[in-house]
Amino acid sequence: MARVIPAGLADALDHWLAEIRGVGGLADKTVDAYRADVAGFLSFLVNHEGDTIGRAALSRLTLRDMRAWMAHERARGLSARSLARALSAVKGFVGWCAERDGFDPTPVLMARSPKFQKKLPRPLAEDAAQRMIETVETLAREDWVAKRDTAVLTLLYGCGLRISEALSLTGADASLSDTLRIRGKGGKERIVPVLPVVRQAVSDYAASCPFDLSPDQPLFRGVRGKALSPRVVQKGMEAMRAVLGLPASATPHAMRHSFATHLLNAGGDLRTIQELLGHASLSTTQAYTAVDTARLMEVYESAHPRAR
Structure with a gap:
């Protein structure tokens, strides 16, 4: 599907990306990924509605439209993890447009992200x-x-x-x-x-x-x-x-x-480790608690008499 986007929406996308790049300090690769995600969504809308659309079309979006787009993305092979990222980008863009154009973005924001198994870090002993x-x-x-x-x-x-x-x-x-x-x-x-x-x-x-x-x-x-x-x-x-x-x-x-x-195992707290790693969100650092729990369960299952 060719990603042909009407000029008005393309201009809005450029302005949104410029703002989040400046305010959020996002990396270039992240901004490029968001651009591709939202461009794909807007291109879908053009084909879905069968006509040239403008920013006003965003105010008419329904939860059914969102589900149709998500089903389309999964059908073309997009992973649940990638679709979750794309949905987050679309919500951010539509929310930004809603603030400027004065419409209610609730139907878009209500779309639920697909569940996926987060990959745990794989440290060395x-x-x-x-x-x-x-x-x-x-x-x-x-x-x-x-x-x-x-x-x-x-x-x-x-x-x-x-x-x-x-x-x-x-x-x-x-x-x-x-x-x-x-x-x-x-x-x-x-x-x-x-x-x-x-x-x-x-x-x-x-x-x-x-x-x-x-x-x-x-x-x-x-x-x-x-x-x-x-x-x-x-x-x-x-x-x-x-x-x-x-x-x-x-x-x-x-x-x-x-x-x-290894810092966590030695008693380091998550907030400190978050700062040392440079994670923007504590939830990213919390993945290491899952690693530690998994390690403890392995020891438990191999050593506890009732687990053997």
Whole structure:
């Protein structure tokens, strides 16, 4: 289905996206996803009503219209998770238009999101995370590359960074202090504490790196001196999985999950972990409580006499 949208609705969509980008500080990828979701919905309306429509058509939407769109999306193979995201975007857009055009968006807002099983984070065991960091240096052909890879993984696990955040550091960060200012998703900043072992790993790498680590240049470099690619880190962990016999879930992002889960296991509170991870919503961080509960149930079922 061609996504042909009348000019009036397309203009409204552009204005809405510009506003949520500016006010909400959303990442470009998130804004692009919202644009695609709402554009798909508006295109459906054009085909559904069989005529050119304008913003006034949004005021005539019924719950039946919403259900027809959702059924259409599922029929073309959209997952429940993706449809839930699309519905959230549509509700936001229609609600924004309702405030400006003075109509009641209740029928749209009443549409219920499809249920789906949220994917739980898959952290590594504490000893596995440690073995990852200890093993990565043995796979490198050059000493400075070994120190680089150790520093990257130590940052992911020791500070709970996303791989994009670790690789966005510059030469100005080569001499780390007790804290590190990180700009995460949507441009949101957070302060994370830096353990001595993390500072030492980064310092060792910086001292051995053969390239000029200017303050405005990438801190982590590939073998040819360009910015280190996330794919290089991912391939390194793939090799380590084979060596250590770890599952496919042992990815760079799993080191961040491990950071959060191990903090929770050690008694860390959710609010603090939320701040350290840079989650906008506490509900995102709460996924780690499910991980911890699942782990406790596994221990219970394997150890309790009545469970065997």
